[in-house]
Amino acid sequence: MTCPEGLASCSCPVEQGIPVHPMDPSQVPSLRLVDSRGRPVPASIEHDGQDEKGRTVWVRVAAAPEVCQGSPATFYLGLYPDLEEPGPDLDVREREGRIEVTSPGHYLVSAGPGDALRIERDGVALVDGPVDFHLWPDARSIIGGGGGTCRLASFQPAGWRVEERSRGRCMLLLRGRVPRFRPYTSDPSDFDPDEGFDCELEMILYAFSPVIRWRWRIVNQTGWQAYLERYALSLRLAEFPFSLQFGRPAAEGGLSPWVTCAFPSGVLGLACGFVDELGAGAGASLERDGGFEGIRAEDLACLPERPFHPHQYLQRMADPARGLRLVFGGVAPPHDGRMTTANPDVHRLFYRGMGRTFEGWLIVAPNAGGAGECLGPRYFSLPPQHYSDTGALPEGGDPVTFGEFGNAVHRCAQWLLQRQWKGTLWWGEWWREWDTLREQGVESTANANNALAPLYHYWRTGDQRFAICARRAMEFAFDIQLNHYRGNIAPFFHSRRFLMDQMEWVHMRYQRIDGVIRAAHFFGDRRVRLKTIEAMRRYAEALVCPDGAPGFAEGGPIRGRRVRAGADCTNFGEVLGICYRETGDPFFLQTARKMANWTIRQMRSWDWEKDVGNSYGWHFLMRGMLSTLKLTGSKRYRDWYLDMARRNIAYPVEQIDFRCWMCWLLVEAEKLGGEWRILEEALKRTRHVLKRLSSTGAIRDECGLPWSKWPTIWERLYDQKTIVAYVPVLSARLASWRRETGVQE
Incomplete structure (x- = not known):
């Protein structure tokens, strides 16, 4: 790990979460932070996250390493059971x-x-x-x-x-x-x-x-x-x-x-x-x-x-x-x-x-x-590949690379940095679209996964400006989008439009916590993580139906009654999977299984000729199922997931409104089934989307009669974060495939 220069004069502490390969929690006390000469550095190193088997996969490291002006310093985190812990103890x-x-x-x-x-x-x-x-x-x-x-x-x-x-x-x-x-x-x-x-x-x-x-x-x-x-x-x-x-x-x-x-x-x-x-x-x-x-x-x-x-x-x-x-x-x-x-x-x-x-x-x-x-960010910088190898990045062990999409990803990241990942005291809110003629924002679309794109981009590039963005996006999701009010169903995450019209849509689809949880791990904010998990436990108990069907609160969050929602709300299965990994509580896994089984039963009645899917709606279904599939290893869930991936790539790209979060979900399907054609179609669709990307990183749309009496020209802001977060996952998988096969095209 490298540490930024200029910490010596004030001994300003660095405190952050470090993802590690799965290890027994009893080994954590033997972890030491050492400098480039092998000397131990005074630090606090604690278990801060587990996988579904109870193994430590995150540790929180706090230290105040001395770094000379003008150059960064290198440190190592490893198992050194024979080294004494340096420095004094706090007297409490x-x-x-x-x-x-x-x-x-x-x-x-x-x-x-x-x-x-x-x-x-x-x-x-x-x-x-x-x-x-x-x-x-x-x-x-x-x-x-x-x-x-x-x-x-x-x-x-x-x-x-x-x-x-x-x-x-x-x-x-x-x-x-x-x-x-x-x-x-x-x-x-x-x-x-x-x-x-x-x-x-x-x-x-x-x-x-x-x-x-x-x-x-x-x-x-x-x-x-x-x-x-x-x-x-x-x-x-x-x-x-x-x-x-x-x-x-x-x-x-x-x-x-x-x-x-x-x-x-x-x-x-x-x-x-x-x-x-x-x-x-x-x-x-x-x-x-x-x-x-x-x-x-x-x-x-x-x-x-x-x-x-x-x-x-x-x-x-x-x-x-x-x-x-x-x-x-x-x-x-x-x-x-x-x-x-x-x-x-x-x-x-x-x-x-x-x-x-x-x-x-x-x-x-x-x-x-x-x-x-x-002032300013103070974080250890780790090799991007470490985040992939430990599963913190969705590349999941593939080599971290932007490949042919590097220019597009960096343009989108810079565009978002200038226009979206900055703001007012409510820092993190952003528009879904921006009308360039009327200079008017349309529908605030903040959700609890907004921290993922800047966090992933920081892990891949080491640019600490994006670490700041991820921190603020996490705070926005936890402070503002999470309704902490004590009531029948609250706390819960608001739908995207709350800043505009205060619509309290208590909808299961918007309970997205992956961004909050990953960011809370990285920033060492354990209380945000635990409060978010407890909020989702209450929400699941209140709104998941006994047979696993998702629900929503008709009539509002305080006195609303539970009614059934559609299958596009089963992305909540991802929330349940995350909570199970974090806590080991079987309630979350049992509820996730019920929801996965309900999803498969429900979709047997779909008319696939009439109800043409699209990557916008299908990603909710696939995201929820993927989490439960990985936890259980169920062949039934695997076959369903692969069937959804095949159906998705069977439709013409112009028909299904392809969104780049499918880059990650289709890569996961290819890993499960080993089907090259899934990657091939994902590549075609991604290139199709990126053709619309302007030199500034914006995607422009137009609308006229009869929907708009005056010409309406707007920039779409929704796609950029998915391009930054998930297109590199496809690049990484392609690089891995080429390395394994020796085929470059």
């Missing part, structure tokens, strides 16, 4: 409602009781006081037609706990809620105990680094949609710093990406890695501590700025006597824009059951420097 103690964690030579963190947090260096506090979540509604939620639909109280902590722990790594978790006041109330104590915003703060501490990684998340559980003029986390400084440094915003009017506060006892740095990616309103601010009860309307009326933003007043009123708070997140998000911008311009709106995540670093150091150097 729990007593009297307080958790104390000591990172030797770096800091002492004391969390609790309640929401208290104290960070010390050499016995002197740098942070000392309650953690606060600033969730402040704007006029739409405060006035709300006179009733105040979403007026919010102060943060109510539920306390700290140790969530994850190993020898050199520990995660502390603070949970709590910002309750919602009851509508029309004038009593400041009359808030609903069950409704509000759920709040979580994760602090990840390391024995081998002075850097503390933080990640905090909020979820709207108010029962209403909420509009927030601020959603930020606040930490109280122990004293007024004698020196301050701010990072320069990348864009005009932006907020600082990092802040460094110098004290006599040391330096505290805050780095917000999301600033340049999320855009307006996100970043860090230093503001006066408390005193809101002393602010009057008259104080604000004389301010020259309009419209009013709270951070402008609070920064101006900074007072050494009151103290300072570090505030970071959505400090001053602008008003939501039109849905006709190149990306959906959404900043303040929180639908019911949706939230946001922010992450960054705190640096506790003896001297200045380091905060700005923690």
Whole structure:
């Protein structure tokens, strides 16, 4: 593995998942990270994922390797049972409602009781006081037609706990809620105990680094949609710093990406890695501590700025006597824009059951420097073939290559990087089509597999820009598309149109989790992975019929009743297979078998002359069956899958609307049956699709009378991600076939 240059000055930790060949979990404690000279590097290495046989296939590695400026360094992960684990241990103690964690030579963190947090260096506090979540509604939620639909109280902590722990790594978790006041109330104590915003703060501490990684998340559980003029986390400084440094915003009017506060006892740095990616309103601010009860309307009326933003007043009123708070997140998000911008311009709106995540670093150091150097992606780069050989990439052992499609894949990836994998504070949303004449987006199509294309492209190329894209796409799927609202069927993933018309279509077809699960493994975010699996367990229990038929909730997610859906919803079999591999719970495999059997019975009645299939609909069927087939090895499922592949390639490509996700599914069919003609037809169809690709990476369509009174010209955005994700799978299989046969054409 290679590590990016420039980590030495701040000891910024690298933390990520590494796919490994199946190994017994008892061997994981013998894994070591060593440098190019064979010397062990202080690191935390943990089991983080299994296959269906319970063998370890993912490990989470956290380390702070020293890398010289100007050149990357090489490290090796392997079994070294005779090497002692280097470096000190974290000292974690729990007593009297307080958790104390000591990172030797770096800091002492004391969390609790309640929401208290104290960070010390050499016995002197740098942070000392309650953690606060600033969730402040704007006029739409405060006035709300006179009733105040979403007026919010102060943060109510539920306390700290140790969530994850190993020898050199520990995660502390603070949970709590910002309750919602009851509508029309004038009593400041009359808030609903069950409704509000759920709040979580994760602090990840390391024995081998002075850097503390933080990640905090909020979820709207108010029962209403909420509009927030601020959603930020606040930490109280122990004293007024004698020196301050701010990072320069990348864009005009932006907020600082990092802040460094110098004290006599040391330096505290805050780095917000999301600033340049999320855009307006996100970043860090230093503001006066408390005193809101002393602010009057008259104080604000004389301010020259309009419209009013709270951070402008609070920064101006900074007072050494009151103290300072570090505030970071959505400090001053602008008003939501039109849905006709190149990306959906959404900043303040929180639908019911949706939230946001922010992450960054705190640096506790003896001297200045380091905060700005923690910005940017920090991942070990692995050879692309390793991802294929371990099954992380769908190439599944074939040589990773783009072949004749390299130019097309890279054009599509660059096009998506510029137009889709960037956006607003709701980062990850994108249009399905873009009308080039009207400059209007059509139907937001985010789904939980959106992280796959950028993640695969990063693994194949090592371009860390796409790792950022995959991280944001995972957060978008988990925070926004996954409806966390507590109800009859929720949580569940929304259908693609939610951002436009709030359509809560509780449809089994859209429960797609492969992108979330793979990305959560790679980014080491275990809690996202476990929460997603638990959501799918509840969904399966509620909506899969006893005979295995898929269902959907007619009437909505809260009081809806289960009714049968069509066979094109059986892609849920893939979800069940993923959950079985992750947990080993036989419930998931049993349910997947029922669904596969139901699918075969249902399709016996199909009129194949009348109901002509297409790769759009068939990929749902084949995707669900493939997962169950691989887990069971059933000949019946294999024969059905091969029959579907043969039928697909039998239709003229113009008739079936070929989509490039079939590159992967047809390659899997060829591996099962050894039929070259399947690859041959897949190659023809892929070339047909790529002929329509413009020099910029777009695919253009036109529509006229009678469907469109004016000419309508649009660019299709849906195909590019399938080209990036799955066309290289076909290239890899062709390369493998040519290598095995010696035939080059």
